[in-house]
Amino acid sequence: MEKLKYERPVINKINAGTPDKFGMNTRVKVIDEIDGVKVSELLKKYGSPLYVISEKTVRDNYKDAYRAFSNRYPKVQFAWSYKTNYLDAVCRIFHDEGSWAEVVSGFEYDKALSNGIPGGQIIFNGPDKSDEDLLKAIDNSSFIHIDHFDELYSIIRLTKNTNKKAKVAIRVNMDTGIYPQWDRFGFNYENGEAWNAINRIMLADNIDLVGLHTHIGTYIMTPQPYYVAASKLSELAVRTHKKYDHAIKYIDMGGGFASKNTLKGAYLPGKDTCPSFDDYADAITNAILNSEIKPDNLPVLFLETGRALIDDAGYLLGTVLANKRLANARRATIIDIGVNLLFTSFWYQHEIYPAKECSNVTEDTTIYGPLCMNIDIIRDAVQFPVLQKGDHVVIPRIGAYNMTQWLQFITLRPNVVLIDNDKNVNIIREKETLEAFKNLEKIPGHLNGK
Amino acid sequence: MKLKSNIAVSDSGFLFDPTTGDSYTLNETGKVILEMLKEGKSEKEIISEFTEKYDVDEGTFEQNLYDFLRMLSHYNLTEI
Ligand SMILES: Cc1ncc(COP(=O)(O)O)c(C=O)c1O
Numbered sequence: 001m002e003k004l005k006y007e008r009p010v011i012n013k014i015n016a017g018t019p020d021k022f023g024m025n026t027r028v029k030v031i032d033e034i035d036g037v038k039v040s041e042l043l044k045k046y047g048s049p050l051y052v053i054s055e056k057t058v059r060d061n062y063k064d065a066y067r068a069f070s071n072r073y074p075k076v077q078f079a080w081s082y083k084t085n086y087l088d089a090v091c092r093i094f095h096d097e098g099s100w101a102e103v104v105s106g107f108e109y110d111k112a113l114s115n116g117i118p119g120g121q122i123i124f125n126g127p128d129k130s131d132e133d134l135l136k137a138i139d140n141s142s143f144i145h146i147d148h149f150d151e152l153y154s155i156i157r158l159t160k161n162t163n164k165k166a167k168v169a170i171r172v173n174m175d176t177g178i179y180p181q182w183d184r185f186g187f188n189y190e191n192g193e194a195w196n197a198i199n200r201i202m203l204a205d206n207i208d209l210v211g212l213h214t215h216i217g218t219y220i221m222t223p224q225p226y227y228v229a230a231s232k233l234s235e236l237a238v239r240t241h242k243k244y245d246h247a248i249k250y251i252d253m254g255g256g257f258a259s260k261n262t263l264k265g266a267y268l269p270g271k272d273t274c275p276s277f278d279d280y281a282d283a284i285t286n287a288i289l290n291s292e293i294k295p296d297n298l299p300v301l302f303l304e305t306g307r308a309l310i311d312d313a314g315y316l317l318g319t320v321l322a323n324k325r326l327a328n329a330r331r332a333t334i335i336d337i338g339v340n341l342l343f344t345s346f347w348y349q350h351e352i353y354p355a356k357e358c359s360n361v362t363e364d365t366t367i368y369g370p371l372c373m374n375i376d377i378i379r380d381a382v383q384f385p386v387l388q389k390g391d392h393v394v395i396p397r398i399g400a401y402n403m404t405q406w407l408q409f410i411t412l413r414p415n416v417v418l419i420d421n422d423k424n425v426n427i428i429r430e431k432e433t434l435e436a437f438k439n440l441e442k443i444p445g446h447l448n449g450k
Numbered sequence: 451m452k453l454k455s456n457i458a459v460s461d462s463g464f465l466f467d468p469t470t471g472d473s474y475t476l477n478e479t480g481k482v483i484l485e486m487l488k489e490g491k492s493e494k495e496i497i498s499e500f501t502e503k504y505d506v507d508e509g510t511f512e513q514n515l516y517d518f519l520r521m522l523s524h525y526n527l528t529e530i
Contacts, residue, residue: 003503003505006504007479009479009480010480011475011480011521011525013472013525014472014475325520359478388514
């Protein structure tokens, strides 16, 4: 006789008066494959946990963003924000689609060069550029985005004895109506610092002011601040042109577009509230086109979009390690994905789904990672289906910042695979080994006795 | 473990506790276990019946059963 399908027994109390928006009968969503490749097979072959990136999604997202801007504005150039995800394979997909590179350190700069990006297509941002970095960037004709006066004076000093001009932009911070206002990077617009910096640069011999840059923040949930920011940069461009008869060649609006993840504490899911690329593009291009900038001098529009291009191309697959009850009888599920691998769980209420069909019964559950630390919580409270030890889970939309801010803590980092457009699975970063890790360590002689 | 005698379970898996006025929902396996408890079956009997009928090994089911019984007592649905 064939046995009946088994599911862990569950009893849930019905709380009258507090309508449960999840209810008992909402269908439990399942992610059992990614781009046609079975999750169970991925985990079997490459181990658990596992990062998976969909090349198709990366390319689709890029094309969607490029379409939104290039349909509205004649000159658009994206530069891939390396810090968002600098796995070489990922960067190369963006470069293949036409993206330049946006970097914020010497390490990222060299990585971009090693990915075949010419220096003249690298935007160098950030407050941390050594003299060596600056000289290299000047030599390679990269675009140096100046963050502070100390950096400006370093460039003035370094270009004194060269015959090469530094190509620079200034980063501008400003009030765009959002909170918090990011005023720690670049020169402030409202108090006149940005205008001061422009005047100082225009007086320097070997520095060419080619652009104006801003990055107003990250996960900006409405397009309006971008309209304000682009208007203010356009105004600076017009003023510079008026005073010096010098046309600004590009306006760089930075990154910051929201991805479809839900922020902690948000009432509505990010999927429903996140503006589209068209919404952001409308705001930015309208501001520039409606400004006083003369049509002949229309600057190239640079964009350094990070998370909105890559977040939903990344998945983290894992396995249930244990189910237990907390002191108050609450369900707790421990999975093999901790905050060391999912840094963004500090900001996002990540969705988490079973990897195989299960009933629609759920329990109010806290999902913990495997680390021996109290902060290792993936979800505080989620209506979660009744999984057993060994069952697989999928966390979607993790492509941004996790593969750069991950921590080597307690466990080694697992494999990262890329599913290409032909559904081939390629390892793009091998799981770390104890040997590779120990190779960097040195034991002093007196401890190396036996 | 003995269920409180006045507890009512519907076919669709709703459980009502007349003492407190609280209601609960059960999934299919939860409902079957509750019926067995109402019939006065012992935990041992439940385990052997279940593993015979359902596609589950004894270790897994035993763990799941004790977790479930703990929730019944947590909700005060059992006799002390
Ligand atoms: C200068 C700069 N550009 C671009 C980005 C990418 O931002 P996002 O991922 O929000 O699009 C960042 C992120 O912090 C940044 O600092």
